[in-house]
């Protein structure tokens with residue numbers, strides 16, 4: 087069906103098309119890519135419940151009553167059962183210094199079981215699978231607890247289990263259990279309930295804290311990731327991850343930045359984090375969880391270290407900077423130091439004796455933005471240079487990233503040290519991303535594109551206007567064209583990161599992400615951009631090749647390269663934007679040295695309704711992107727010929743075998759959570 091359509095497009099081409107565009111690709115004269123293979127990935131930070139309530143699989147919201155100066159302690163997400171009285175207590179003997187608040191549940195003997203239920207992060211997915219639960223209790227109790235997964239709409243109980251009390255007076259005791267529901271819940275409007283019989287207590291009440299419930303997690307990690315979201319991310323084939331931010335790293339003030347030390351170790355010693363996206367965070371998705379995420383994804387990673395600037399403009403003076411530099415060095419040692427180094431030993435103690443492979447450390451985040459001129463000035467004058475010097479002295483093989491680019495923030499361009507790598511963050515309109523296809527052509531310094539996405543519609547007002555509803559087709563094609571530009575300069579553009587990557591449909595502000603989700607996995611949706619980023623990530627190169635065409639650039643944008651890890655596969659990537667009268671464009675790609683009859687795989691992404699505004703809406707589940715793959719054969723002159731419609735993206739790759747490069751993973755037939763195009 088789809089092939090037929092392509093054929094029709096090809097047949098119609100002689101009437102409706104512009105002149106053919108011939109692109110010659112030279113066999114030599116290119117440049118090795120700066121980071122091995124070209125790398126695509128994402129930035130993850132816990133923006134609006136994309137971590138807590140998102141990829142971090144914990145189902146209980148407000149599990150440990152964490153709070154901060156900014157976010158007061160509360161009983162959010164809890165409701166009493168059978169007239170129980172719930173209250174926050176600050177006990178003299180808390181569960182830990184990190185978790186000073188706990189919940190007291192008081193009932194009346196003789197009136198049956200009392201307790202509480204937790205609504206989770208706007209519901210909970212309940213299926214016939216093993217849930218791993220735990221909670222800490224303080225107070226004498228003879229009897230048992232009942233944990234059950236229930237509907238929040240009806241009286242239905244999908245599964246429950248009894249947990250014999252080990253609880254004693256004057257001590258915090260952990261209770262662990264497993265729960266396998268007897269049936270799947272019909273929707274995600276469910277709660278976890280925990281009840282006990284107050285008759286078995288001395289005082290009619292018990293104190294609870296760190297109430298946790300995990301479904302099965304990605305790769306069965308304890309304290310791990312939500313499976314469907316991790317899989318949707320993995321399937322786009324990322325090869326690099328940037329964390330822990332983003333603005334999250336900087337924190338609201340310099341008393342509440344993302345301190346990596348608070349994010350490691352047993353959960354009961356993690357105080358949580360005064361998030362920068364309007365909610366208290368658990369720190370459950372901590373540094374080790376991020377590192378293991380990268381490890382499980384077989385991804386390289388970029389870690390950002392706090393560099394003395396917070397979002398309110400707090401700046402650390404030069405005289406007070408050294409402790410922060412030492413802290414960054416400790417963090418690096420924690421990540422990659424040998425198990426017998428002081429911080430490497432701590433990592434080993436936490437279950438990971440093998441050092442992680444850390445090669446890229448970013449100093450701060452967007453230091454040109456918070457704190458205005460002073461933030462930027464102090465970064466350039468002393469904050470960046472002092473961090474860079476210290477990191478390079480201790481770890482000569484680590485590449486140090488500078489948190490701005492040569493054109494960020496201010497109208498004039500500026501520079502940073504030759505041995506650093508800049509970080510460019512273009513959040514743009516589609517037209518702007520297209521016009522920037524040559525952004526790096528004359529750039530002499532190396533950069534990553536640490537955050538990029540089409541976010542505003544063409545002709546809109548840049549930051550004053552709203553973001554568009556979802557990633558949308560013309561925006562996605564705009565991204566593809568900038569990405570082609572980055573790839574053409576892949577000796578100096580080392581990696582490209584979508585940001586932010588996950589959007590919780592129950593609580594969001596930033597609407598442009600690769601994947602949308604909610605408590606209900608049915609709503610997990612790959613955006614239009616996911617399909618294109620996935621296509622690019624599946625066809626990496628290790629070397630650029632020179633391209634030339636009499637047509638120049640526009641409406642066809644293109645770049646080419648070779649991948650030495652895939653039997654020197656030749657790769658061409660192209661996109662079409664703004665053709666005259668929306669006409670199709672016949673394309674001829676001639677690789678120097680390729681003979682007639684050579685085969686290549688052509689992947690072509692289009693929007694079948696030719697609707698630039700089309701997007702993938704989780705509530706309809708319709709995928710508006712059509713990706714077709716077919717094998718094409720070089721003609722008598724050794725050129726590959728095909729037709730590209732307006733607003734389309736294509737990748738041609740002479741590696742047609744399924745062995746492929748190590749970064750290639752199989753495309754899922756039909757991504758779960760997607761209903762077919764109607």
Ligand SMILES: *[C@@H]1O[C@H](CO)[C@@H](O)[C@H](O)[C@H]1NC(C)=O
Nearest residue numbers: 205207208209238239275276
């Ligand atoms: C659960 O039910 C309560 C009471 O009807 C309601 O206030 C709450 O919003 C519901 N929670 C969810 C997640 O639907």
Ligand SMILES: *[C@@H]1O[C@H](CO)[C@@H](O)[C@H](O)[C@H]1NC(C)=O
Nearest residue numbers: 208209239273274275592604
């Ligand atoms: C069930 O939960 C969904 C997702 O939170 C919500 O949109 C819906 O209103 C809820 N239904 C009811 C009947 O509460």
Ligand SMILES: *[C@@H]1O[C@H](CO)[C@@H](O)[C@H](O)[C@H]1NC(C)=O
Nearest residue numbers: 340394399400401402403406
């Ligand atoms: C925190 O920021 C303030 C400026 O708001 C500054 O005076 C102080 O020195 C900073 N403290 C640290 C430890 O960086």
Ligand SMILES: *[C@@H]1O[C@H](CO)[C@@H](O)[C@H](O)[C@H]1NC(C)=O
Nearest residue numbers: 516517518520521640663664
């Ligand atoms: C695309 O075409 C529109 C309408 O003619 C024009 O306003 C816009 O600048 C063009 N964009 C690019 C990137 O060429």
Ligand SMILES: *[C@@H]1O[C@H](CO)[C@@H](O)[C@H](O)[C@H]1NC(C)=O
Nearest residue numbers: 522523524525526527528529
């Ligand atoms: C790069 O430099 C060349 C030669 O000076 C110039 O013609 C071209 O316009 C420049 N490109 C960009 C994107 O600045």
Ligand SMILES: *[C@@H]1O[C@H](CO)[C@@H](O)[C@H](O)[C@H]1NC(C)=O
Nearest residue numbers: 134362363364593594595596
């Ligand atoms: C986070 O989401 C909430 C609810 O949609 C919204 O009110 C808030 O502005 C968002 N915060 C940010 C910083 O995006």
Ligand SMILES: *[C@@H]1O[C@H](CO)[C@@H](O)[C@H](O)[C@H]1NC(C)=O
Nearest residue numbers: 115116117574630631632633
């Ligand atoms: C390789 O790098 C050189 C030096 O920067 C540049 O002149 C040349 O255009 C690059 N080749 C390709 C194919 O990008």
